[in-house]
Amino acid sequence: MPKIKPALNLRMLKRVLLLLLIIVSRAIPVTAQDQKPEADLKAAFIYNFTKYIEWTNPPPENFVIGVIGTSPIYQSLMEIALLKKVNEKFIVIKRFENPEDISYCNILFVAKNSGYSPAAILDRVQRGTLTISEETGFAAQGMAFNFIISNQKLKFEVNPKAINSAGLKASSQLLKLATIIN
Amino acid sequence: MQVFTSVIVLFLCFTAFVLYHIKDYRARKANSMISLAQVLGTNSISAIQFQDNEAGKNILADLRTVTPEVLNAAILDANNKVFATYSRAEVYNIDFTKNFVKGQQTKFVDKNLLVYKPINNNDEMVGTICLRVELSELNTIIKTQYTIAFILLIIGVALAFVLALIMQRYISTRLLSLVKFMNHVGATDNYKTHFVNDGGNDEISVLSTVFNKLLDQITESQQRKDEFIGIASHELKTPLTSIKAYLQVLEKREHDERNKVYVQKSLENAKKLENLVYDLLDVSKIQSGQLVLNMAEIDIDVLIDETITAFQIISKQHEIIRNDTLSGIIVTADKQRIEQVLVNLLSNAIKYSPDTNRVIVSTSKTDKDVTIRVQDFGIGIANEEQDKVFNRFYRIKEKSGHISGFGLGLYICNDIINRHHGTIRIESEPGNTIFSVSLPLTTKKVNETEAAVYE
Numbered sequence: 275m276p277k278i279k280p281a282l283n284l285r286m287l288k289r290v291l292l293l294l295l296i297i298v299s300r301a302i303p304v305t306a307q308d309q310k311p312e313a314d315l316k317a318a319f320i321y322n323f324t325k326y327i328e329w330t331n332p333p334p335e336n337f338v339i340g341v342i343g344t345s346p347i348y349q350s351l352m353e354i355a356l357l358k359k360v361n362e363k364f365i366v367i368k369r370f371e372n373p374e375d376i377s378y379c380n381i382l383f384v385a386k387n388s389g390y391s392p393a394a395i396l397d398r399v400q401r402g403t404l405t406i407s408e409e410t411g412f413a414a415q416g417m418a419f420n421f422i423i424s425n426q427k428l429k430f431e432v433n434p435k436a437i438n439s440a441g442l443k444a445s446s447q448l449l450k451l452a453t454i455i456n
Numbered sequence: 457m458q459v460f461t462s463v464i465v466l467f468l469c470f471t472a473f474v475l476y477h478i479k480d481y482r483a484r485k486a487n488s489m490i491s492l493a494q495v496l497g498t499n500s501i502s503a504i505q506f507q508d509n510e511a512g513k514n515i516l517a518d519l520r521t522v523t524p525e526v527l528n529a530a531i532l533d534a535n536n537k538v539f540a541t542y543s544r545a546e547v548y549n550i551d552f553t554k555n556f557v558k559g560q561q562t563k564f565v566d567k568n569l570l571v572y573k574p575i576n577n578n579d580e581m582v583g584t585i586c587l588r589v590e591l592s593e594l595n596t597i598i599k600t601q602y603t604i605a606f607i608l609l610i611i612g613v614a615l616a617f618v619l620a621l622i623m624q625r626y627i628s629t630r631l632l633s634l635v636k637f638m639n640h641v642g643a644t645d646n647y648k649t650h651f652v653n654d655g656g657n658d659e660i661s662v663l664s665t666v667f668n669k670l671l672d673q674i675t676e677s678q679q680r681k682d683e684f685i686g687i688a689s690h691e692l693k694t695p696l697t698s699i700k701a702y703l704q705v706l707e708k709r710e711h712d713e714r715n716k717v718y719v720q721k722s723l724e725n726a727k728k729l730e731n732l733v734y735d736l737l738d739v740s741k742i743q744s745g746q747l748v749l750n751m752a753e754i755d756i757d758v759l760i761d762e763t764i765t766a767f768q769i770i771s772k773q774h775e776i777i778r779n780d781t782l783s784g785i786i787v788t789a790d791k792q793r794i795e796q797v798l799v800n801l802l803s804n805a806i807k808y809s810p811d812t813n814r815v816i817v818s819t820s821k822t823d824k825d826v827t828i829r830v831q832d833f834g835i836g837i838a839n840e841e842q843d844k845v846f847n848r849f850y851r852i853k854e855k856s857g858h859i860s861g862f863g864l865g866l867y868i869c870n871d872i873i874n875r876h877h878g879t880i881r882i883e884s885e886p887g888n889t890i891f892s893v894s895l896p897l898t899t900k901k902v903n904e905t906e907a908a909v910y911e
Contacts, residue, residue, distance in 0.1 A: 315507070322505040325577075428507070447502040451511050 317350030324360045326448035331402040336366040340379035343388025373398040413455040431455045462616035470605035486562040493573030493585040504583045512540030528588040552586035647674040682743045689736035700726045735864045742871045749790035757782040763798045775814045788898045793872045800865040801830040809834025827894045836886040846870040
């Protein structure tokens, strides 16, 4: 029994933090208020992707998700990072201003309007990093995943070649839900 | 009774059998549907996670071909909101969230099975798979089971019936043969036989053994009785003969009229007593086979007339009428015994018709025999008693209470006539009783004499 207590406390602490975060986020006027649900959804999708990817080089300490460009998704990911883990590893969110900044990360999310071409980013990305973007046509340009809106619903494209060249494997469960781009 | 028991037992068995089958079927169905839901759930985890309703719908759509018995299906997300639905053709949609009971996986509603299977992914509840399954097979199964049970029941009952019938026939045949034998013994008074046991080892055999023992006991007691009658009649006869002889002497020597009447009365009663003792002696002789006939050729007509004349002297009230004559009819018989028979019949006729005053004796003749009939107009003998009057010590019921006798007369008569190869018959109704005695005419003189002696 005493062993469980700290775990409970940790969870409660996380919840309190999340609650504070939500209160703070509500308090601060967000410019893209209506973008919030979409950002949350995308963040959730990104988190869910981790479950269907076979990480050939497991992260040594923390599971790192990098975000390049400015996006509300960063905040949404932060919220998830507080509550969830990937393969028993804590999730750490990093922000990169430009491709030169890109360091070790397991997932690299390229925010819309980041202003960098996929080629420029992929050039800097290490092997073993799953790239995700949200710009039409980016999957065809070498991004592993790319969010699209189809029939007012969030969908995603997959570029299996990009996944393979990153040395990763995607589950068929995931692939069947995606639009495959070659 | 056996059949009824069988029916009840079979019925209970089959009911249990059918109920068990239904329960088993339901359990199996529930299990297989839970497994199906599990598979569907696992398949739809990614669809729920990526909120792909289309994918969820497609997963459920496979049910159409895989398990057509699923009427409705739905995927609920973690918040129990409907994520994807499926309905078989021509089946209305249902709202699974209404019947949802947390924790319960299966539920039987209106011959349908409801399945709620939570979808878990790494200990996280992702959603719920809901199924409504048609138990159409249940009706078929119930119908088939009932039909089979019914047919088996019929066969079982029929078998039980046949077996019972065979058993009963086997038992009753043996019982009936025993009963037949008992009746035969009762009718013929022949207690010296034994029932032949069929070698069985059951209650019927015990019954026959006991009956045989009983027969032995009856035979023994009859023998003792016969011995007693024999000894008693002999012992009574000697002093009685002496008394009678002295009374006869006294009668001759007595001149005082009053005393003479007394002596005559005594003599008369001594003679009655002597007759009874002679009857007993005769019975004893018949029983021990010592009754020997002294056969001689006699004129039956003369015998009848003589007997009537002699008897008329004793009978004061009744007139004995001989309404025909026969001439030259010769039979081979024991004259004394035939006379005894006639006297017996006449005496009975008078005894049992106290309120009338005549007895008619008639005769007739055929090529083979001569028949003598003694007819009275008295109380008569009931039909059911007519066969028994020739039995030893048999006396007509109720009416004979005030009439004296041992009930041996007709028994002796019957025996005497039988030894003469004749017959004695009775026809009777109230107010008219006829005893007829038929004796064969002399044809096989020698044979009959011998037969009579040896019998």
